[in-house]
Amino acid sequence: MTPSQQGAAFLTLLIKECLRFLRIWVQTVLPAAVTMSLYFLIFGGLIGSQLADIHGLRYMDYIVPGVILMAVINNSYANVVSSFFSAKFQRHVEEMLVSPMPDWLIVAGYTAGGMARGLVVGVAVTAVAAWFTDLRVHSWPVVIAVGLLTTMLFALGGFINALFARSFDDISIIPTFVLTPLTYLGGVFYSIDMLPGFWQQASRLNPVLYMVSAFRYGMHGVADVPLAVSFALIAGFVVVLFAAAVWLLRRGVGVRG
């Protein structure tokens, strides 16, 4: 395929993916806005008002970046895992497999779709947050870069999950048993400085911590870990997962007989 043909194919995938989640926005965008407004109301408003400030921030303000990022992570992952798995399940993945699209292009198209959903949800949750508190942005470039890289990372994770999945159960195992614990333990609701020594070190093995920390830096200018470390780590993960997804697809894992 020529570069312009590849461009057309990429746009086709992206538009198809966006239309898919926008058509069913009640299932794909609304739930995050509702759930996260409950978090803001209960943890931020009701409980948070009884708590001390963290790093000089009101508790509500402290949790806003993490809660937004949590929604972004869940939704970019969920979009790709459910869309690609149902393409496998209904067999229309074959439409792509018989086409001359290179494997990396299919991965890129689905990843872009997942990023779009993550970002749309992110904007929706941010709008909800703005209703509870005054939002500030310390550094737009950091907020945007962390947002893009995080959606990319989890969209790729969703793609790999979908490749291996054989049933609808398999697409909820990772979100339930891996993603949710990692985000809850990733410093969304607390600073790791508040943990005892061992757990502080253990938390540093959790990649979500670095994203939450960097995103919080983007909004408030305070971070648990150095910004450069966060970016290096997220970017490293993105490269590894992209390479893995392309390699698996080329090997036909889960899609070619």
Place this chain on the structure above:
Amino acid sequence: MTTPALEIEHLTKTYRNGVRALRGVDLRVEEGEFFALLGPNGAGKSTTIGIICSLVRKSGGRVAVFGHDIDHEMEAAKSCIGLVPQEFNFNQFEPVEEIVINQAGYYGISRRRARPRAEACLRQLGLWDRRRVMARELSGGQKRRLMIARALVHEPRMLILDEPTAGVDIEVRRSMWAFLRETNARGTTIILTTHYLEEAEALCRRVAIIDHGRTIENSAMRDLLMQLHMETFILNTREALAEVPAVEGYTLRRVDEHTLEADVERDRSVNGLFEQLSRQGVHVLSMRNKSNRLEELFLRRVGRAGA
């Protein structure tokens, strides 16, 4: 010699569960041919097609599409092929037109250029009025036609159809035949698998038969049919017959009062039979083949005659 549209050598496939679906398939399809790929259930037709289109990974052998080896020039090979698979494989929850436009997109055709192409394909297959409908709302025959429209939207040089007429009514089947003939006449190479052998006989000039994962026949339809030394006809007579009329050089059997079965060897004319019957005052009202000729050959070749 010109580059063949499809060349397959010693193709083998063992599925992960250990099933040896292909044990050595060889095929050669020239450009512009209308080619029948026949074989009993489980012979390996869909597996062979799957490998050509890269839905299935081969275990061994070589496949080249218009000279592009699928191991080295996969993209070029795929661009030449349009596939109509055996089973429905579109998104049931997507509108008909969207399915065709997206497929064009996967071949690198922008939406703007894909729209008129999709319209042309859908019109040709009688689906334009249904373009906004969700695919799952189509009837079975319409779904088959949707898959043909989808396969043609990027104007492939070779169209591969895996049982496109399964479960399609006679009228639609006839119109599909006409459409496929036209498509072939415009220069598209066509490979067709079907279990309706009269369909293969009517459409295809060359035929290959696969059985147990091996090619057991690959020849011109005419040559294949020539192998049939004897044909059996069923005759309906005006007169009620109490017993089998005595004729020389033909074997007759009485089925019922008004029906005879006649075995006619290929080098004998049917006229001789009629002459002898007329002389005995027996008038034949109508006559038909007992079974399709290709069917008879097919059953013999795959070793199940009389089974």
